Amino acid sequence: MSTENYSTDQGNQIQIKRVAVIGGGSWATALIKILTENGETNINWWLRNTEDISHIRAFHSNPRYLSSVKLNSELVHPFEDIKEAVNGVDAILLAVPAAFIQEALSPLTAEDFKDKYVISSIKGMIPEMNILVTEYIETQYNVPHKNVGVIGGPCHAEEVAMEKQAYLTLSSSNKKYALELARIMRNRYINTTTVKDLYGVEYCAVIKNIIAISCGIAHGLGYGDNFQAVLVSNSMKEIRKFLKEVYKVKRDLTASAYLGDLLVTTYSQFSRNRTFGNMIGRGYSVKAAQLEMNMIAEGYYAVKAIHEIAKQHEGLEMPITKAVYHILYDRISPIVEFRILKEQLK
Structure with a gap:
């Protein structure tokens, strides 16, 4: 197809x-x-x-x-x-x-x-x-x-x-x-x-919110632009691997619907998922961040779904998604989780 x-x-x-x-x-x-x-x-x-x-x-x-x-x-x-x-x-x-x-x-x-x-x-x-x-x-x-x-x-x-x-x-x-x-x-x-590519566009829109949260967390922890660039470039590998497993079709992931949407969500001041992640990185609890934002960060719910789907596919490694999941749902310290994550990025 x-x-x-x-x-x-x-x-x-x-x-x-x-x-x-x-x-x-x-x-x-x-x-x-x-x-x-x-x-x-x-x-x-x-x-x-x-x-x-x-x-x-x-x-x-x-x-x-x-x-x-x-x-x-x-x-x-x-x-x-x-x-x-x-x-x-x-x-x-x-x-x-x-x-x-x-x-x-x-x-x-x-x-x-x-x-x-x-x-x-x-x-x-x-x-x-x-x-x-x-x-x-x-x-x-x-x-x-x-x-x-x-x-x-x-x-x-x-x-x-x-x-x-x-x-x-x-x-x-x-x-x-x-x-x-x-x-x-x-x-x-x-x-x-x-x-x-209906499902591909939809899955990418879901995952890019997870990546935006990770970028926000990184910023809240004090990581700089260099680290975020590596984080975003690695996220494209993560997206490619995920789509190959769950909905494999021919697509150009550099197109605006994929890479463009990812970039604007991870870098923009208007990104509510990045804002949410930034608050988590600065020490807010999930509940406190949600209450202060007064808007829904879709990535909070999405990371649980994508993490559980990934676990069903043997060999599908999604380190960024896993890190965000551990921080939001297992309440692992963002500092600790990002120390582990940064060693997995290339």
Whole structure:
């Protein structure tokens, strides 16, 4: 199987006119801003907090996240009831943390997903089940694989709010859906590309958050840029080995969806996973770091899932993932764990 980019199809007959966005955070807000720039995509926006919904209806901005972003009230319609939000839409875009996706979607049935395209912008895995979000949607709601897609980076919500140049990678086994999604999300500050490697893009998005935590820990411990460069370069070997074991296809890991997303997450000031790791390296407990951030670091949940998957594959060594797991879940001192890790890096 090859994962080369899709070429533009002038005969594409699929149209996505109305999208249900599930989630009320900064990334959901950024995606809504992107989708409404073209002036033709209507958004049914489901948020859990009823006070936020009232604020959005009155002032056309999200009071909690990216509050500077002004939303198009003619195109953006907030909903309290998730079943009403997904009714009659062409696509459902998931933008809640992976740890909460099961709860958020619990009122829905397979019938609510029937004949709809489902897009995950979630950079995490389903806890305990250790499966990707798209795999969960396919099995739990009987959504055909051809009706599932993934949004990859590199792209931070904060830079979308500032309309700085950013890039999105849309991945699906369905060429027509991928190209249509790329079309409606492309605008003056967003470039889009499409690839076939759905699970590969999704796994990389998960693992790069783990690597970002490791970089944050290193920074919190006082390691410098030289060490981080070695850490990130070794992480690419780790990603390559993991993908070869769990989803072996031909892919170019230097592409933006893989290396680009990894770099922005490990180096950016906006990376919540790097921030979380930095706090751990400085001596915060996991609970204290989570409470102070008031945002979800997907890598915290992801490292447990990836670590457990890796243990199922004999000979698959993932020293960076193992180190982060030991620190977060076994409560081994970051100082001790990184002394061990630095001897394993090349």
